[in-house]
Amino acid sequence: MPDTIAKSTLAAAVRKLDRARVLVVGDAMLDRYIFGRIDRISPDAPVPVLVVERDLAEPGGAGNVVHNLIGLGAACAFVSVIGDDSAGTELTSLIGGQAGVEPWLLVQGGRRTTVKTRFVAEGARRGGQHLLRADREDTRPIHPKLAERLLRIAIGAISATSLLVLSDYRKGVLAGEVPAQLIAAAKAAGRPVLVDVRSNDWARFAGADVMVPHAHDLLPPGEAATDAAIAAAGAALCVAHGFGALLVKRGADGLSFVDAKSCLHLPLTLAETYDLAGAGDAAVAAMAAALAAGVAPRVAARLAQAAAGLIGARIGSSIAEAAALLAKVES
Numbered sequence: 001m002p003d004t005i006a007k008s009t010l011a012a013a014v015r016k017l018d019r020a021r022v023l024v025v026g027d028a029m030l031d032r033y034i035f036g037r038i039d040r041i042s043p044d045a046p047v048p049v050l051v052v053e054r055d056l057a058e059p060g061g062a063g064n065v066v067h068n069l070i071g072l073g074a075a076c077a078f079v080s081v082i083g084d085d086s087a088g089t090e091l092t093s094l095i096g097g098q099a100g101v102e103p104w105l106l107v108q109g110g111r112r113t114t115v116k117t118r119f120v121a122e123g124a125r126r127g128g129q130h131l132l133r134a135d136r137e138d139t140r141p142i143h144p145k146l147a148e149r150l151l152r153i154a155i156g157a158i159s160a161t162s163l164l165v166l167s168d169y170r171k172g173v174l175a176g177e178v179p180a181q182l183i184a185a186a187k188a189a190g191r192p193v194l195v196d197v198r199s200n201d202w203a204r205f206a207g208a209d210v211m212v213p214h215a216h217d218l219l220p221p222g223e224a225a226t227d228a229a230i231a232a233a234g235a236a237l238c239v240a241h242g243f244g245a246l247l248v249k250r251g252a253d254g255l256s257f258v259d260a261k262s263c264l265h266l267p268l269t270l271a272e273t274y275d276l277a278g279a280g281d282a283a284v285a286a287m288a289a290a291l292a293a294g295v296a297p298r299v300a301a302r303l304a305q306a307a308a309g310l311i312g313a314r315i316g317s318s319i320a321e322a323a324a325l326l327a328k329v330e331s
Helices: 007-014 062-071 086-096 144-158 178-188 227-241 279-292 297-312 322-330
Strands: 021-026 028-041 048-061 075-083 101-108 115-121 129-136 163-168 193-197 210-212 245-249 255-258 263-266
Touching (some): 007 322, 021 144, 028 062, 028 086, 048 062, 048 086, 048 115, 062 075, 062 163, 062 279, 086 101, 101 144, 210 279, 227 255, 245 279, 263 297, 279 297, 297 322
Parallel strands (some): 193 210, 210 245
Antiparallel strands (some): 255 263
16 A cells, blocks of 8 residues: 655654653663774684773663653653662663653562663774674563552553553563453553564454564564565454554564555665664654554554664664654655
């Protein structure tokens, strides 16, 4: 289906984003970036030596969705679980220090807060070059008593927000029946639900209004991620599990917005792709904020496309911001 949405319509939608109030429930993590330069090979092993020059810490996972929502002008309530460690303390400070966020970061004793550390060589090419990512994580389901508390808090916050986002990075917060109970509560309150998922366990999220999967989870192993294959698989999934629509993440190939009747393919508009880390979170945030502000789904999908393109043109940690998004859709 051709994209005939006017620039003025997209710009008007961006200007509505500050009306959105979104509830995010999911896996919070800490993203670290270690930046440096490489000018020699180690004498100990045939590996480059990174001379560290600066580092950066940002909210990651569901926390990055929250970070992007705030950048787009939306207000946000955030419910998640962290460990009783230094990374959890740092993450609490980073999220709590953002204006417009109501954080509920529950602490589980003995649990390790997920930390992703990326090492980046600057100057190797325009924007830099990722060398390595090192993860520390605990993917076990959160303690049942803590899950009950999380549910109580999240269900209580649903009525005060316009849309629920479930951000499932498979780190244990949205394990078991937690998603089904949250979706049921949102439906009872008349709130739409957007799910960002990193698996093909679709039945756990039955009834969601918008699912945001990766193409490799949507298609059978080995099947090429063509436009036609994504359209067919997405439509079948909507029918099978009662999803309203899918926003399929396709890496450098962009996004596809699929419902039971049609499909809109949305390539990223980049002169060059430097780094797609965080582009999916930006797309989720833009889609969620737009829907929460009353924007039509296909227009919201176009904003998601533009937001992902903003991130893909940068290196390292970055978010989509309302001013940059407005400039992009008007260009």
